[in-house]
Amino acid sequence: MGCFQSIEEAKFAETGFSYTLSLINGKYKMTILYCLFEFEVVRFNELKRYISTISYKTLSSSLKELEADGLVVRTEYPQIPPKVEYRLSERGTSLIPILDALCEWGDRHRDDGPTCAASNK
Amino acid sequence: MGCFQSIEEAKFAETGFSYTLSLINGKYKMTILYCLFEFEVVRFNELKRYISTISYKTLSSSLKELEADGLVVRTEYPQIPPKVEYRLSERGTSLIPILDALCEWGDRHRDDGPTCAASNK
DNA sequence: CTGTATCCATTTCGATACTG
DNA sequence: CAGTATCGAAATGGATACAG
Numbered sequence: 001m002g003c004f005q006s007i008e009e010a011k012f013a014e015t016g017f018s019y020t021l022s023l024i025n026g027k028y029k030m031t032i033l034y035c036l037f038e039f040e041v042v043r044f045n046e047l048k049r050y051i052s053t054i055s056y057k058t059l060s061s062s063l064k065e066l067e068a069d070g071l072v073v074r075t076e077y078p079q080i081p082p083k084v085e086y087r088l089s090e091r092g093t094s095l096i097p098i099l100d101a102l103c104e105w106g107d108r109h110r111d112d113g114p115t116c117a118a119s120n121k
Numbered sequence: 122m123g124c125f126q127s128i129e130e131a132k133f134a135e136t137g138f139s140y141t142l143s144l145i146n147g148k149y150k151m152t153i154l155y156c157l158f159e160f161e162v163v164r165f166n167e168l169k170r171y172i173s174t175i176s177y178k179t180l181s182s183s184l185k186e187l188e189a190d191g192l193v194v195r196t197e198y199p200q201i202p203p204k205v206e207y208r209l210s211e212r213g214t215s216l217i218p219i220l221d222a223l224c225e226w227g228d229r230h231r232d233d234g235p236t237c238a239a240s241n242k
Numbered sequence: 243c244t245g246t247a248t249c250c251a252t253t254t255c256g257a258t259a260c261t262g
Numbered sequence: 263c264a265g266t267a268t269c270g271a272a273a274t275g276g277a278t279a280c281a282g
Binding site for chain 1: 274275276277278282
């Protein structure tokens with residue numbers, strides 16, 4: 001509420017709303033965040049297995065962006081074979097309640113029947 | 122929490138999480154929802170002015186999908202010139218608290234400094 | 243194991259002109 | 263006013279091969 005006082009001026013680009021969206025855009029970013037929340041510390045290929053439909057390229061670039069945005073922490077162990085762990089930062093963790101809310105909303109409204117559009121109010 | 126018990130099986134497609142995401146995908150859908158929440162009853166070109174960067178095509182297709190998903194109610198007044206009003210359905214309104222949360226999160230974390238990724242945990 | 247590079251397919255978005 | 267149609271641009275995502 002009130003977050004959109006300036007909506008008339010189309011200043012979306014400067015609202016916290018659009019800022020948050022810019023961090024979680026991309027087909028799999030929220031899924032990755034949720035995965036890291038559930039499993040806490042996860043390696044690259046482990047993540048790939050959890051999110052089986054993601055491609056290496058997308059996983060790689062998404063992780064890089066999430067890291068750059070401070071939502072994910074990447075820890076590299078310089079050894080052979082390489083070992084890299086990913087987990088949520090505090091900042092990233094603070095986003096989880098919102099993802100949870102999305103989850104719950106979906107569970108509660110999945111069977112509302114999407115065709116209730118006709119029931120005018 | 123617990124919404125992702127089955128994440129190991131990569132059953133994202135069946136979670137409420139991905140269901141919700143499928144409703145609010147697209148560059149402007151959440152913005153449109155928020156706009157309708159702020160202004161309650163809005164006409165097509167009015168919306169276009171509020172969200173100045175959206176194209177007619179995207180606005181049109183987004184509204185159509187939001188309506189099909191039961192989040193938005195479209196009311197047409199058969200007159201010349203035509204008049205059409207859009208507003209949130211109850212279902213759509215129930216999504217607003219989540220959008221608000223996104224908004225607040227962004228406002229609070231905008232200045233965390235996105236480069237805090239290095240501060241391991 | 244943890245990625246990157248390349249190339250390609252698909253999806254999404256936008257500008258403009260036009261219709262009822 | 264409220265859109266649609268068309269075309270093209272751009273972003274996104276995927277498959278595969280390869281590198282350190």
